[in-house]
C-alpha cells in the first residue's frame with residue numbers, strides 16, 4: 001500500500017470535519033476525492049502528506065508529494081532555478097518534469113511573472129520532479145488549458161504505469177480510470 005488511512009478523524013479550528021474515514025491506495029491506483037465545499041478534502045490531502053496530524057485513527061504512507069494552492073517556489077528566482085532547488089533536495093533533475101508540463105521555454109522567467117495556468121503547471125512539475133511514489137493533487141485541473149490537461153494526463157498515466165499512485169481532490173471530472181472516494 002502507498003497510502004492507508006484507517007478510521008481517521010480530522011479536526012480543524014476546533015471543528016470536527018470528518019471521522020471514521022478509511023482510504024487505501026495501492027501501486028497504480030488513482031483516486032478522485034469528491035465532496036462539497038468545506039467538507040475537508042484539502043485537509044485530507046494534508047493529512048495524507050503528513051502536514052497535519054489526525055485527531056484519531058492511523059495513517060501509513062509512502063513518500064508523498066503535494067500540489068496545493070501554495071506554490072512553494074521562490075518568487076524572485078527564474079522558474080528553472082526555483083524548481084532545481086527542490087529537485088536538488090530530492091536528488092533528481094527537474095528537466096524531464098519541466099519538459100512534461102511544457103515549461104522548458106519558461107526556464108528563465110521569474111516565478112512571479114508566471115500566469116495562473118503556468119504557475120499551476122509549475123506546481124504539478126514540482127510533484128512530477130519529486131520522485132515520490134504518492135502524488136497528492138488539490139484541484140489539479142484548475143486554470144489548465146487543454147494542452148496542460150493532456151500533459152498532466154500523460155504524466156499521471158506514466159506515473160501509474162511505473163507503480164505510483166495519485167490521490168486528487170477535484171470538483172470536476174478527472175477522466176475515466178479513476179476510482180471515486182466521497183468525503
Ligand SMILES: Nc1ncnc2c1ncn2[C@@H]1O[C@H](COP(=O)(O)OP(=O)(O)OP(=O)(O)O)[C@@H](O)[C@H]1O
Nearest residue numbers: 012013014017035036037038039040041042043044
Ligand atoms: N488552518 C486552518 N485552521 C482552521 N480551520 C481551517 C484551516 N484550514 C481549513 N480550515 C477549515 O476546515 C474546513 C475544511 O477545509 P478544506 O479546505 O479541507 O475543505 P475542502 O473540502 O477542500 O473545500 P473546497 O471544496 O472548498 O476546496 C473549512 O471549514 C475551513 O475553514
